[in-house]
Amino acid sequence: MNGPAVRTGWQARARFDLLLWRHGVWPLLLLALLLASAMLWWGHLRPLQQQIAVLGAGPARPLPVATASPADTAAAADQVRLQAFRQVLLPYRDHLPQLRRLVRQTRQELQWTQAEFSQHVDAGLDLSRLQITVPVSGSYPALQSAIERALLQTPNLSLDQIQFQRESADRQQLDMRIRLSLWLRAPQQGER
Numbered sequence: 001m002n003g004p005a006v007r008t009g010w011q012a013r014a015r016f017d018l019l020l021w022r023h024g025v026w027p028l029l030l031l032a033l034l035l036a037s038a039m040l041w042w043g044h045l046r047p048l049q050q051q052i053a054v055l056g057a058g059p060a061r062p063l064p065v066a067t068a069s070p071a072d073t074a075a076a077a078d079q080v081r082l083q084a085f086r087q088v089l090l091p092y093r094d095h096l097p098q099l100r101r102l103v104r105q106t107r108q109e110l111q112w113t114q115a116e117f118s119q120h121v122d123a124g125l126d127l128s129r130l131q132i133t134v135p136v137s138g139s140y141p142a143l144q145s146a147i148e149r150a151l152l153q154t155p156n157l158s159l160d161q162i163q164f165q166r167e168s169a170d171r172q173q174l175d176m177r178i179r180l181s182l183w184l185r186a187p188q189q190g191e192r
Helices: 003-023 026-056 070-088 092-107 140-153
Strands: 116-122 127-138 157-165 174-185
Touching (some): 003 026, 070 174, 092 127, 092 174, 140 157, 140 174
Antiparallel strands (some): 116 127, 127 174, 157 174
């Protein structure tokens, strides 16, 4: 019926088989890989390139203004924290009432028998640190309760060190050495 069309189809098929026999399947695989990469570029990478081009052609952005260095920023933040810390501090002349209050706050759980005091003044920062070392005895829960209460009620108090000692494992009472610091404003001239 369609003689010339059938003959042309048969000839094309024969040529294709001959090419396949001479060169193998590799040229077909290469062609398929080339077509797949073209479709990937057209479908995914080309839209990304267009978006990048649009973003790059957007309005000119102003150059960043020189900002403070990280060291200057840190120094400013430190200065703010120091000012907030100074607001909590009481004058040095109030150290005795604060010490009495500290003993009253903790005496119920801890048995104060003596205390050692040392004072460190930093005139440059206008700070005075009254360090208190107290040997006490009591149970661990009592110590924890007393220290937590004292720290919550006295914002210018810091806990520096706790040392525990127990004579025997079955003994409930602990012998402890607590080191606290009471932070105050530096004493004025003639004030000690």
